[in-house]
Amino acid sequence: MKYFKMNLKLFITLIVLVLSVNVFAQNKGKALLDEVSKKVKSYDNIxxxxKYTLENLSENIKQETRGDVIMQGEKYKLNILGVTRLFNGSKLYTISPEDEEVTISSEGENEEDAITPSKMLSFYEDGYTYQLDIQQNIKGRKIQYVKLTPIDSNSELESILLGIDAQTKHIYNLIQIGKNGAKTTLTVNSFKTNQPISNSLFTFDANKYQDYYINNLD
Structure with a gap:
């Protein structure tokens, strides 16, 4: 659990990458990534x-967890590690039942730790070189990988492999390799689009958390 908590922000980065691959559509993989981007942008919600897996053979670590996320534009509701992160377009609510605490923060562009799709896009836009990699047959599905390599030689990352289903043009998985030998894998088990969702899905209801400590960082 310690390692998962340390990698929560990393996980959100991966989720945003999964939903925003148009950032990387600039070279030989451009045609494929453009198709994925066009398809993703056509959906009202996703x-x-x-499944999220962390492996580090040198430290004999292998841990995994499952979760889910719903995104509509910049709004999202993410459930992972027993924590819910709810972003309504301007405020981020991090709800922890274990700690009985709700942390509220603004997601302005000038905030260093703000985790928004738009900021993640700009953060990664110039940070990698990328190229088509191998194609694999996984359970009858042809998965085409795009390899991303950090430009910064001081980066803690060795590379990222983004796997795309060649038929559906949806993301199958994302594999991140660290220079410390750690491998983080996000595998999409279910990818649904344009689902009926409540108008209040991204709205924080304070009445449900009257006994929680409210930590307002604004």
Whole structure:
């Protein structure tokens, strides 16, 4: 659990990458990534169930968890590690039942730790070189990988492999390799689009958390 908590922000980065691959459509993989980007942008909302795995053989670590996320534009509701992160377009609510605490923060562009799709896009836009990699047949599905390599030689990352289903043009998985030998894998188990969702899905209801400590960082 310690390692998962340390990698929560990393996981959100991966989720945003999964939903925003148009950032990387600039070279030989451009045609494929453009197709994925066009398809993603055509959806009103996207619901993903996923498996998140962390492996580090040198430290004899292998841990995994499951979660889900619903995104509509910049709004999202993410459930992972027993924590819910709810972003309504301007405020981020991090709800922790274990700690009985709700942390509220603004997601302005000038905030260093703000985790928004738009900021993640700009953060990664110039940070990688990328190229088509191998194609694999996984359970009858042809998965085409695009390899991303950090430009910064001081980066803690060795590379990222983004796997795309060649038929559906949906993301199958994302594999991140660290220079410390750690491998983080996000595998999409279910990818649904344009689902009926409540108008209040991204609205924080304070009445449900009257006994929680409210930590307002604004």
């Amino acid at each position: 619901s993903i169930d996923f």
